[in-house]
Amino acid sequence: MLTSQPVRSSQSHEKPGLHKLVRLSAALACTAALYAGTLSQAHAHEFKLGTLTIDHPWSRATPAGAKVAAGYLVVRNSGAEPDRLISATAEVAETAEIHEMGMKNGIMSMRAIAEGLEVPAGSEMALKPGGYHLMLLGLKRPLHKGEKFAGTLTFEHAGTVSIEYVVEGVGSTNAKSGHNQHAH
Numbered sequence: 686m687l688t689s690q691p692v693r694s695s696q697s698h699e700k701p702g703l704h705k706l707v708r709l710s711a712a713l714a715c716t717a718a719l720y721a722g723t724l725s726q727a728h729a730h731e732f733k734l735g736t737l738t739i740d741h742p743w744s745r746a747t748p749a750g751a752k753v754a755a756g757y758l759v760v761r762n763s764g765a766e767p768d769r770l771i772s773a774t775a776e777v778a779e780t781a782e783i784h785e786m787g788m789k790n791g792i793m794s795m796r797a798i799a800e801g802l803e804v805p806a807g808s809e810m811a812l813k814p815g816g817y818h819l820m821l822l823g824l825k826r827p828l829h830k831g832e833k834f835a836g837t838l839t840f841e842h843a844g845t846v847s848i849e850y851v852v853e854g855v856g857s858t859n860a861k862s863g864h865n866q867h868a869h
Contacts, residue, residue: 736768
Protein backbone atom coordinates (compact mmCIF):
# COMPACT_ATOMS: atom_id res chain seq x y z
CA MET A 686 0.00 0.00 0.00
CA LEU A 687 1.31 3.38 -0.97
CA THR A 688 1.12 6.25 1.48
CA SER A 689 1.75 9.86 0.75
CA GLN A 690 4.15 11.87 2.80
CA PRO A 691 4.29 15.63 2.81
CA VAL A 692 7.06 16.96 0.67
CA ARG A 693 9.53 18.93 2.71
CA SER A 694 11.80 21.46 1.23
CA SER A 695 15.47 20.97 1.80
CA GLN A 696 15.99 24.70 1.58
CA SER A 697 16.34 26.28 4.97
CA HIS A 698 15.26 29.74 3.81
CA GLU A 699 11.62 28.68 3.21
CA LYS A 700 9.35 30.49 5.65
CA PRO A 701 6.78 28.66 7.76
CA GLY A 702 3.27 29.17 6.45
CA LEU A 703 4.36 29.73 2.86
CA HIS A 704 2.16 26.85 1.69
CA LYS A 705 -0.82 28.41 3.49
CA LEU A 706 -0.09 31.73 1.79
CA VAL A 707 0.08 30.06 -1.63
CA ARG A 708 -3.22 28.25 -1.00
CA LEU A 709 -4.85 31.49 0.19
CA SER A 710 -3.58 33.35 -2.88
CA ALA A 711 -4.96 30.63 -5.15
CA ALA A 712 -8.33 30.76 -3.37
CA LEU A 713 -8.46 34.55 -3.71
CA ALA A 714 -7.61 34.30 -7.40
CA CYS A 715 -10.43 31.79 -7.93
CA THR A 716 -12.87 34.00 -6.03
CA ALA A 717 -11.85 37.03 -8.09
CA ALA A 718 -12.34 35.07 -11.31
CA LEU A 719 -15.83 33.96 -10.22
CA TYR A 720 -16.74 37.52 -9.19
CA ALA A 721 -15.50 38.90 -12.51
CA GLY A 722 -17.61 36.30 -14.32
CA THR A 723 -20.65 37.36 -12.32
CA LEU A 724 -20.03 41.01 -13.16
CA SER A 725 -19.68 40.28 -16.85
CA GLN A 726 -22.95 38.32 -16.78
CA ALA A 727 -24.72 41.21 -15.03
CA HIS A 728 -23.45 43.64 -17.65
CA ALA A 729 -24.29 41.21 -20.44
CA HIS A 730 -28.03 41.83 -20.00
CA GLU A 731 -28.16 44.38 -22.76
CA PHE A 732 -29.53 44.38 -26.27
CA LYS A 733 -28.31 46.29 -29.32
CA LEU A 734 -30.15 47.72 -32.32
CA GLY A 735 -28.05 49.93 -34.58
CA THR A 736 -26.75 52.81 -32.47
CA LEU A 737 -29.12 51.97 -29.61
CA THR A 738 -28.22 49.89 -26.56
CA ILE A 739 -31.02 48.71 -24.28
CA ASP A 740 -29.64 48.14 -20.79
CA HIS A 741 -31.18 45.65 -18.37
CA PRO A 742 -34.94 45.49 -19.04
CA TRP A 743 -36.69 44.49 -15.81
CA SER A 744 -39.99 44.28 -13.99
CA ARG A 745 -41.11 43.63 -10.42
CA ALA A 746 -42.68 40.48 -9.03
CA THR A 747 -46.46 40.74 -8.71
CA PRO A 748 -48.98 39.25 -6.29
CA ALA A 749 -51.41 36.59 -7.49
CA GLY A 750 -54.35 38.17 -9.30
CA ALA A 751 -52.50 41.34 -10.32
CA LYS A 752 -53.56 42.57 -13.75
CA VAL A 753 -50.80 45.14 -14.29
CA ALA A 754 -47.04 45.41 -13.94
CA ALA A 755 -44.39 47.84 -15.11
CA GLY A 756 -41.27 47.49 -17.23
CA TYR A 757 -38.09 49.50 -16.78
CA LEU A 758 -34.85 49.91 -18.76
CA VAL A 759 -32.34 52.42 -20.07
CA VAL A 760 -31.85 53.15 -23.78
CA ARG A 761 -28.52 54.69 -24.79
CA ASN A 762 -28.15 56.27 -28.22
CA SER A 763 -24.54 56.46 -29.43
CA GLY A 764 -25.65 57.84 -32.81
CA ALA A 765 -25.68 61.38 -34.19
CA GLU A 766 -29.48 61.38 -34.70
CA PRO A 767 -32.25 61.09 -32.10
CA ASP A 768 -34.67 58.18 -32.20
CA ARG A 769 -38.01 57.57 -30.51
CA LEU A 770 -39.40 54.59 -28.60
CA ILE A 771 -42.88 54.23 -30.10
CA SER A 772 -44.18 50.88 -28.80
CA ALA A 773 -43.42 47.78 -26.75
CA THR A 774 -44.68 44.27 -26.13
CA ALA A 775 -44.31 41.74 -23.33
CA GLU A 776 -45.29 38.09 -23.68
CA VAL A 777 -46.80 38.11 -20.17
CA ALA A 778 -49.28 40.93 -20.92
CA GLU A 779 -52.06 41.54 -23.40
CA THR A 780 -50.69 45.01 -24.16
CA ALA A 781 -47.84 47.30 -23.19
CA GLU A 782 -48.04 51.09 -23.18
CA ILE A 783 -45.48 53.83 -22.61
CA HIS A 784 -46.53 55.77 -19.49
CA GLU A 785 -45.39 58.73 -17.45
CA MET A 786 -45.86 58.98 -13.68
CA GLY A 787 -45.48 62.29 -11.93
CA MET A 788 -46.64 64.61 -9.16
CA LYS A 789 -48.75 67.69 -9.81
CA ASN A 790 -50.10 69.81 -6.95
CA GLY A 791 -49.31 67.00 -4.53
CA ILE A 792 -51.30 64.45 -6.54
CA MET A 793 -49.68 61.44 -8.19
CA SER A 794 -50.83 60.96 -11.77
CA MET A 795 -50.09 58.55 -14.57
CA ARG A 796 -50.78 58.95 -18.26
CA ALA A 797 -50.06 57.12 -21.49
CA ILE A 798 -47.54 58.77 -23.83
CA ALA A 799 -49.06 58.10 -27.27
CA GLU A 800 -46.31 59.95 -29.16
CA GLY A 801 -43.57 57.80 -27.59
CA LEU A 802 -40.35 58.89 -25.92
CA GLU A 803 -37.36 60.53 -27.56
CA VAL A 804 -33.93 58.98 -27.16
CA PRO A 805 -31.60 61.96 -27.73
CA ALA A 806 -28.52 61.57 -29.92
CA GLY A 807 -25.41 60.86 -27.87
CA SER A 808 -27.45 60.47 -24.69
CA GLU A 809 -29.88 58.16 -22.93
CA MET A 810 -33.50 57.84 -21.90
CA ALA A 811 -34.40 55.98 -18.69
CA LEU A 812 -37.61 54.17 -17.86
CA LYS A 813 -37.60 53.84 -14.06
CA PRO A 814 -39.90 53.70 -11.04
CA GLY A 815 -41.64 57.00 -10.39
CA GLY A 816 -41.12 58.31 -13.93
CA TYR A 817 -41.44 57.03 -17.47
CA HIS A 818 -42.11 53.29 -17.64
CA LEU A 819 -43.78 50.59 -19.69
CA MET A 820 -47.22 49.70 -18.33
CA LEU A 821 -47.88 45.99 -18.85
CA LEU A 822 -51.68 45.65 -18.98
CA GLY A 823 -53.76 42.49 -18.77
CA LEU A 824 -51.16 40.27 -17.12
CA LYS A 825 -51.63 36.66 -18.15
CA ARG A 826 -50.02 35.34 -14.95
CA PRO A 827 -48.17 36.55 -11.85
CA LEU A 828 -44.51 37.51 -12.22
CA HIS A 829 -42.06 35.76 -9.90
CA LYS A 830 -38.66 37.03 -8.79
CA GLY A 831 -35.83 35.47 -10.78
CA GLU A 832 -37.81 34.56 -13.87
CA LYS A 833 -37.44 36.12 -17.31
CA PHE A 834 -39.91 36.92 -20.06
CA ALA A 835 -39.63 38.06 -23.67
CA GLY A 836 -40.74 41.29 -25.22
CA THR A 837 -39.98 43.77 -27.98
CA LEU A 838 -39.25 47.47 -28.28
CA THR A 839 -40.02 49.37 -31.49
CA PHE A 840 -38.19 52.57 -32.37
CA GLU A 841 -39.20 55.10 -35.02
CA HIS A 842 -35.93 54.84 -36.99
CA ALA A 843 -33.97 51.83 -35.72
CA GLY A 844 -36.88 49.38 -35.94
CA THR A 845 -37.79 46.54 -33.57
CA VAL A 846 -35.54 44.64 -31.18
CA SER A 847 -36.33 41.52 -29.13
CA ILE A 848 -35.48 41.86 -25.45
CA GLU A 849 -35.73 39.82 -22.28
CA TYR A 850 -37.00 41.24 -18.99
CA VAL A 851 -35.67 40.00 -15.65
CA VAL A 852 -38.16 39.94 -12.78
CA GLU A 853 -36.84 41.50 -9.56
CA GLY A 854 -38.32 41.53 -6.07
CA VAL A 855 -41.58 43.30 -5.24
CA GLY A 856 -39.88 46.32 -3.65
CA SER A 857 -36.93 46.62 -6.03
CA THR A 858 -36.10 50.18 -7.04
CA ASN A 859 -33.56 49.15 -9.60
CA ALA A 860 -32.94 46.00 -11.45
CA LYS A 861 -29.28 45.24 -11.72
CA SER A 862 -30.17 41.92 -10.15
CA GLY A 863 -29.79 42.71 -6.50
CA HIS A 864 -28.00 46.02 -7.06
CA ASN A 865 -30.34 48.80 -5.97
CA GLN A 866 -28.09 51.43 -7.49
CA HIS A 867 -28.00 52.29 -11.16
CA ALA A 868 -25.15 54.23 -12.67
CA HIS A 869 -27.39 56.03 -15.17
